[in-house]
Amino acid sequence: MKIVLATGNQHKTAELRAVLAGEGLRAVELVSLADLGRDFPEPAEIGATFAENARIKATAYAALTGFHCLADDSGLEIDALEGRPGVISSHYCTQGLETGMARGERDERNNRRVMHELEGVPLDRRAARFVCEMALASPEGRVLATSRGTMEGRIGTPDRVPRGAHGFGYDPLFLVAPDFASTSAELEPKAKNALSHRGEAARRMAAELRRITAV
Ligand code: ITT
Numbered sequence: 001m002k003i004v005l006a007t008g009n010q011h012k013t014a015e016l017r018a019v020l021a022g023e024g025l026r027a028v029e030l031v032s033l034a035d036l037g038r039d040f041p042e043p044a045e046i047g048a049t050f051a052e053n054a055r056i057k058a059t060a061y062a063a064l065t066g067f068h069c070l071a072d073d074s075g076l077e078i079d080a081l082e083g084r085p086g087v088i089s090s091h092y093c094t095q096g097l098e099t100g101m102a103r104g105e106r107d108e109r110n111n112r113r114v115m116h117e118l119e120g121v122p123l124d125r126r127a128a129r130f131v132c133e134m135a136l137a138s139p140e141g142r143v144l145a146t147s148r149g150t151m152e153g154r155i156g157t158p159d160r161v162p163r164g165a166h167g168f169g170y171d172p173l174f175l176v177a178p179d180f181a182s183t184s185a186e187l188e189p190k191a192k193n194a195l196s197h198r199g200e201a202a203r204r205m206a207a208e209l210r211r212i213t214a215v
Helices: 010-021 050-065 086-094 103-117 189-195 197-214
Strands: 002-005 029-032 068-078 127-137 143-155 174-176
Touching: 002 010, 002 050, 010 029, 010 068, 010 189, 010 197, 050 068, 050 127, 050 143, 068 086, 068 197, 086 103, 127 197, 143 197, 189 197
Parallel strands: 002 029, 002 068
Antiparallel strands: 068 127, 127 143, 143 174
16 A cells, blocks of 8 residues: 655654654555655645544545545644644644745744743643644545544743754754653654654554555
C-alpha cells in the first residue's frame, strides 16, 4: 500500500517517517506530498477538534492525490489559557487566520503570544500538553483508521525558555514532564519521537496499518 504523508509541514513529515520506518511496516510505501512533484491546494481546517481536522486533511488529500493518505492534526493545549491555542496552534498569532506568513516567522510570533499571555503565571500553573490526532483515508474517501497521542509538560517561564534548536513550533517553550528539565527542542529527534504525541499516535497508527495490510 502506498501512503502519502499528507502534510505541508516538513518537520512533521520527518518525524512521521522516522517513527513509521522504525515500525518495520513491510507492506507500506511512504511518500510525502513533495515526492509527488505537484502542488496541492491546502484544505481549510474548519473542524472544532484535532480529530475532525485530521479527517478533513486525510480525506481531502486522498481525493486530490488518488492515494491512501495519512494526515496529522496537532497542537498545544495550555490549561491556564483554557486549552488555547488548541486547533489554531499553527496560526495563533493571527487568531487562527491563515495570512500566508512563512512558517518560521509564524512559529516565532505564536511563541511570543503564548509567553505574553502567560506573563506572571508561575511554573507550577503552566501545565500544557501537545496533542496529535491522525487519520488514514482511502482514495475513495473512507476513513480507515484513526489514532491519538499526547505529551504532557509545562510552558517554561522566561528565565528558562526559549531553549533548544531541534524540532519546530512551540518546542523551544515546552518543558517535558515528568522532570521539566529540558524543552522538547533540546531533545534529539529520536528522543522526541520516543516521548512525543506524534510518536505515540504514529506507533498506534502503525498497529492499525499492520491490521489493515494483513487482510
Ligand atoms: P499541516 O496542516 O500541513 O499538517 P501544520 O503545521 O499547519 O501542517 P497543524 O494544523 O496540525 O499543522 O498545526 C500544528 C501546529 O501545532 C504546528 O504548526 C505547531 O505550531 C504546533 N505543534 C504541533 N506539533 C508540534 C510539535 O511536535 N512541536 C512543536 N509544535 C507543535
